[in-house]
Amino acid sequence: MLSLAYPWLLLLILLPLIPGLKRQADQPVEAPVLPIGHWLQELPGVSRSGRTASRWRILMLMAAWLLLVLALARPQHVGEVVDLPVTGRDLLLAVDISPSMEEQDMIIRQQRIDRLQAVKYVVGDFISQREGDRIGLLLFGTQPYIQAPLSFDHKTIRTLLDEAGIGMAGRATAIGDAIGLAVKRLRDRPQDQRVVILLTDGANTAGELAPDKATEIAAAAGVRIYTIGIGAESLIQQGWLGSRQVNPSRDLDEALLTRIADETGGRFFRARSLPELEMIYESINMLEPADLEGKRYRPVTELYAWPAGMAVLIWLGLQLIALARGREEPPAHE
Template sequence: MLSLAYPWVLVLVLLPLMINFRRKRQQPVAAPVLPVGHWLQGLPGVSRSGQSSPRWRTALLLLAWVLLVLALARPQHVGEPVDLPVTGRDLLLTVDISPSMEEQDMILRQRRIDRLQAVKLVLDDFIRQRQGDRLGLLLFGSQPYIQAPLSFDHRTIRTLLDEAGIGMAGRATAIGDAIGLAVKRLRDRPQDQRVVILLTDGANTAGELSPDKATEIASAAGVRIYTIGIGAEAMIQPGLLGSRQVNPSRDLDEALLTRIADQTGGRYFRARSLPELQLVYESINQLEPIELEGKRYRPVTELYAWAAGSALLLWLALQLASLQAASRSRRQQEAAHE
């Protein structure tokens, strides 16, 4: 939608006509004059002798004046209403990318996919639903690192999650260090808004900070941790002597994950399949509802520069035409004297 910030300025479009009308009443002239005041004398297209300029110059000069007045009125393009990001929770998604996440015990459309692929699919939908929250992405293996800092730019976070690869952070699982880094990133944020969702399929096997000590630090800092243990409990595995059933989640430390969640005011979830993992994140959505404030704004694009620039170009074109006319007149005079 187009609008004017100062529409009353458009009254100035009539100024040249008013000045010309006043001049006609005060001092009649034999020939019509350009409808501008004395302060416009000397501009290209304006006769110093009071005679009118060619009509095309007069028309262009008036057009330049109209464009200049339009620029002063500040034309704007007002866009469609946009929802403002509201300051909800600071939620750090913490994902295990150790080699054990390569276990293909998740089923999608009757085919096996690995655990990390399942996490990416479910987290992508989860991130889409958290509009209004400041999200971040922490990946960990032997060492934790921040893949995406806390931000409202959810599209970038989804892209960075999709690019995460198994083993990028080492071949062990440092749960304590991951919690420690998450708390460090969240401790300066407002209280009651600090949430960590930690997903792993194993036990703490590396790191300098023990999970229990990291949990104490998180609890003291007011960081709420939801823990998720992923991995099927039974899986048929072919072998030389025939198929056998194995437990691919035998290394999962559920007692530790439950203790972490309980001590920080969170909750432990078990995801044995892709549908269960989807239900886990739906449950977290209900436990951590988004409080939207309904704030909106309309983006405004200023357009006055186009009108002002067009007026300037017309003025320069008239100036050039005036110089060319003066040059031709001078050459004709010189030719007549010769």
């Protein structure tokens, strides 16, 4: 249907009539005349005295004025209501980028890579499979920060994850602060879709918010947290006195990560190798997307350009006529 965005502007149509009506009230005339404001007398095709203006030129000027006012009122074509179904979840990926993530205990194609490289490799594929989800990226070390807000732009999320570097957020691990920031970002989202996937290889060693308190806040806010502890449990290191077997994940606080997941309705996963990490994200990927409230809108097509363009054409036509007649008139002789 057709509608006007500013219908009250149509009152401007009466503006040219006001000076004429005022003159009629002050000095009545014997014959009816078309009231023309002083501004109209200055337009092309109308003499300055207003006595020699032809009716059709006046009508064209009035038509141009009507079209201009109509354009100002913004005519629009409003289409039928369109439903936009939106499905999916709001997933916030919280990734530890502290220096311990530099430990090279992950293997891909017979080559050792560090933990952060493994995360980029696996999480990149995970992001590409979550079509319909809003995904955000939170990086944390000594301090957490949002690298990418919740967005459907998964390509940008993957790029920002690939650009993350070890130690960019400090040299410690603030798990509690990371959870607190994640809850702050998700608290305004629909409750059934608030999901955090937190990955770390250590324990809470920094931050102002204790992890247990942050977990309590997350549970109260309805934020479900899936925790992933990454790191091999056995690694052969070569030294001056020969090789020795060490546990590179000795600092991982599995009890804390399990408690965080249990109290928020999530689940704790342990990734000791790259295949295990892939299986973990495949398990999380099996989460059924919950329907969000669909958006409704009416497509609107602006039509103001048509009356505005016609008004301009009339104006230009009158200008050309006035210019042509000016050239035809013989020069005045003294």
